[in-house]
Amino acid sequence: GENVEQHPSTLSVQEGDSAVIKCTYSDSASNYFPWYKQELGKRPQLIIDIRSNVGEKKDQRIAVTLNKTAKHFSLHITETQPEDSAVYFCAASSPGDTGRRALTFGSGTRLQVQP
Amino acid sequence: NAGVTQTPKFQVLKTGQSMTLQCAQDMNHNSMYWYRQDPGMGLRLIYYSASEGTTDKGEVPNGYNVSRLNKREFSLRLESAAPSQTSVYFCASRAGTGGYNSPLHFGNGTRLTVT
Numbered sequence: 001g002e003n004v005e006q007h008p009s010t011l012s013v014q015e016g017d018s019a020v021i022k023c024t025y026s027d028s029a030s031n032y033f034p035w036y037k038q039e040l041g042k043r044p045q046l047i048i049d050i051r052s053n054v055g056e057k058k059d060q061r062i063a064v065t066l067n068k069t070a071k072h073f074s075l076h077i078t079e080t081q082p083e084d085s086a087v088y089f090c091a092a093s094s095p096g097d098t099g100r101r102a103l104t105f106g107s108g109t110r111l112q113v114q115p
Numbered sequence: 116n117a118g119v120t121q122t123p124k125f126q127v128l129k130t131g132q133s134m135t136l137q138c139a140q141d142m143n144h145n146s147m148y149w150y151r152q153d154p155g156m157g158l159r160l161i162y163y164s165a166s167e168g169t170t171d172k173g174e175v176p177n178g179y180n181v182s183r184l185n186k187r188e189f190s191l192r193l194e195s196a197a198p199s200q201t202s203v204y205f206c207a208s209r210a211g212t213g214g215y216n217s218p219l220h221f222g223n224g225t226r227l228t229v230t
Contacts, residue, residue: 001174006157009155034218034219042223043205043221043222043223043224044158044205044219044221045221046218046219046220049218089157089158102146102148102160102163102173102219103158103160103219104160105157105158105159106157107155107156107157108155108157
């Protein structure tokens, strides 16, 4: 099955700096890659996603890049703010034999933005 | 529009006790999922239901059972709780079946402690 590895596990940046979180996946058939943000004690919420027919997607200060050949994708947050502090999860999904596979999540990155 | 609603929010059980976690969604989604979240391990899939009347095992199904009562409701049952089942449980849903092409929407979670 799919295996998703996420790095780093913790990341501390100064307010205004950029943050980059990287994930690798194992199943070359994976075709959907969402990123979730989870604030302390709350549910994961989708912040951006990308499909395998696209190499990059941007939404304001957040961007995701995908390298299908290397099987890795990254989340980029620019001009970080204290409210960006949270745990970020990457995930990957492939259609699979039955097409009913759910998401496989990375282990998460705790981002702390220092004021 | 409440999205995905889980009950209860918190629960403490003694080893060997049973309980059912309830989940309902009002987004007319076909697929529903149960995940558990443990520190440093991300989100792991317990069971999922691609459509009303079908359920399938995920990554960590042992010790759990599920019921897809109707399109809206998907419950998770612990027949004989064990301390290893102490975790935060998230229910999620998404539109469509088959190949993955839409994001997961999560409930607010149930924090379960088994003593």
